[in-house]
Amino acid sequence: MSEFPHCKQPCVECPWRVDVPVGHFPPKRYVALANTAYNLSAHIFACHKTSDEKVMACAGFLCHGADHNMSVRMAYIQGRLTRDFTNGGYELFEDYREMAIANGVDEDNPALRGCR
Numbered sequence: 509m510s511e512f513p514h515c516k517q518p519c520v521e522c523p524w525r526v527d528v529p530v531g532h533f534p535p536k537r538y539v540a541l542a543n544t545a546y547n548l549s550a551h552i553f554a555c556h557k558t559s560d561e562k563v564m565a566c567a568g569f570l571c572h573g574a575d576h577n578m579s580v581r582m583a584y585i586q587g588r589l590t591r592d593f594t595n596g597g598y599e600l601f602e603d604y605r606e607m608a609i610a611n612g613v614d615e616d617n618p619a620l621r622g623c624r
Contacts, residue, residue: 512580513558514564514567514570514589515558515564515566515570515593516567516592516593517567517593517595517596518566518568518598518600519555521556523556523568523607524569524572524600526598527598527599530610530611531612534612535608535613539608539617540619541553542617542620543619544569544574544577544604545573545576545622545623545624546623546624547622548576548578549576552565552577553566553574555567565580567594568600570593571593572602572603573604605620608623
């Protein structure tokens with residue numbers, strides 16, 4: 509079984525980092541990716557610096573947004589993912605909802621209702 513591809517720490521422009529300027533990514537991107545934070549979601553929040561050919565899970569997502577993600581949970585169970593990633597010493601948003609709202613998504617947006 510293959511390793512679960514993932515970044516080891518948040519990159520310079522990682523949207524999970526509190527210190528990254530708001531507006532780097534438009535609010536509609538956060539709405540579109542909200543399903544990655546739904547309970548038992550099979551969708552992964554991929555690092556924006558990875559390519560379609562080699563998608564890698566975002567380290568910020570793994571640190572603060574993936575506890576309820578089915579794909580991530582299965583990767584742990586199958587031994588394809590270990591906790592070999594870190595927050596890199598950066599302050600990260602506590603969860604997807606907090607990150608999306610900080611980046612311009614209305615707190616009442618229906619896409620955020622399912623976020624854990």
